[in-house]
Amino acid sequence: MPPARRAPASKTPAKPPRSVVTAVSPHDVGVAPVVALTGSEEHLAVLGLQSLTAALHALDPAAERTDVAAADYQAGQxxxxxSPSLFGERSLVVVDGVDAATEAFVEDVLGYLQEPAPDVVLVLRHRGGNRAKKVLDAARACPGSLEVACQPLKRDQDKVDFVLAEVRRLRRRIDVDAARALVAALGSDLGETAGALAQLASDTEGTITLDAVHRYHGGRREASGFEVxxxxxxxxxxxxLALTRHAAATGVPPVLVVAALAARLRQLAKVGAAGRGRSADLARDLGMAPWLIDKARRELQHLEAEGIAQAILAVAAADHAVKGGGEDALHALERAVRVTAAARRR
Structure with missing residues (x-):
């Protein structure tokens, strides 16, 4: 009788290397052997690269920069x-599009990350997805490496924090209300927000105030769904209603105005249902900034519960209309605005 065959040993998938990366803000990127810029928000990636370049040039003004695309990479490049520079200066190698890298690049960079060159800063720009993820895992396991999260900022408080960090970078000060107003005006585009802030810093003196933001960006703010x-x-x-029509005339899609109305009503409903408690404690449970909770509480003192419920229904109908479910989207939007305004206690 032939001997029984032994079952093949099961292959355990290799574990990714343990992460030792240090997470840093785009405003505070220092010199490191490997820097990963991860996420799809381009302005944060640009800002992180600028911060890194400034830090590198402070150490070595003669540092050379090489920009390459991972999608076009050929083996050995x-x-x-x-390779070491002829005159010993540092090198900055910026590899864009690691999420679309060739297999040759993945193979070469995994070998390189085992022992990075001492006078080279390698920047890996990965916008997301699973492709070449093992490159990020290896970069995060590289001693001394840095990672800059470049994810889109969704929460208004995160955008306000970004504005405050930008102001510190510009060595200026800004009132918190002014920072919030700037986010309300331009917060959908971080690059535009940063550009507007730089312009304000250039054209004003002292602390940037709410009046300064309104003076420079009041018209733009009136066109936003949040102002409606x-x-x-x-x-x-x-x-x-006037702002709704102005927004339509200046090209703001009705769906964005409806979304802003819905967001405000959701905030009111969540805060109203949460009851009493410290704003800071509720902020963690509701996923809202404490100042937004305080604002909602002040507004709820003047709103009828039945009126809020009717406004939510009207906004839902407007949302259906502006997404193709109704014949007159603007009429549905204006009705939602009127019903929301009628919720105010007279």
Whole structure:
């Protein structure tokens, strides 16, 4: 009788290397052997690279920079880019599009990350997805490496924090209300927000105030869905309707105005249902900034519960209309604005 065959040993998938990376803000990137810029927000990646370049040039003004695309990489090129300089200056190698890298690049960079060159800073720009993820795992396991999270900022408080960090970088000061107003005006585009802030810093002196933001960006703010929502919740039906039409005339999609109205009503409903408690404690449970909770509480003192419920229904109908479910999207939006304004206790 032939001997029984032994079952093949099961292959355990190799574990990714243990991460030792240090996470840093785009405003505070220092010199490191490997820097990973991860996420799809381009302005944060640009800012992180600028911060790194400034830190590198402070150490070595003669440092040379090489920009390459991982999608066009051919085997052996990385060794050329990271080879020692003839005159001993440092090198900055910026590899864009690691999420679309060739297999040759993945193979070469995994070998390089085992022992990075001492006078080279290798920047890996990965916008997301699973492709070449093992490159990020290896980079994160590289001693002394840095990672800059470049994810889109969704929460208004995160955008306000970004503005405050930008102001510190510009060695200026800004009122918190002014930072919030700037986010309300331009927060959908971080690059535009940063550019506007730089312009304000250039054209004003001392602390940047709320009046300065309104003076430079008041018209743009009035075209935003958030301004429509503010006016409607405050009970100013005429102003809210005028802003709705102004937004439509300046190309703001109705779906964004509806989204702003819905967001404000959701905030009011969540805070109203949460009951009493410290704003800081509720902030963790509700996923809202404490100042937004305080604002919602002040507004709820002047709003009828039945009116809020009717406004939510009207906004839901407007959302259906602006997404193709109704014949007159603007009419549905204006009705939602009027019903929201009517929720204000007279």
């Amino acid at each position: 990385l060794a050329t880019w990271t 929502a503010d006016a409607a919740v405050e009970g100013h039906a005429g102003r809210a």
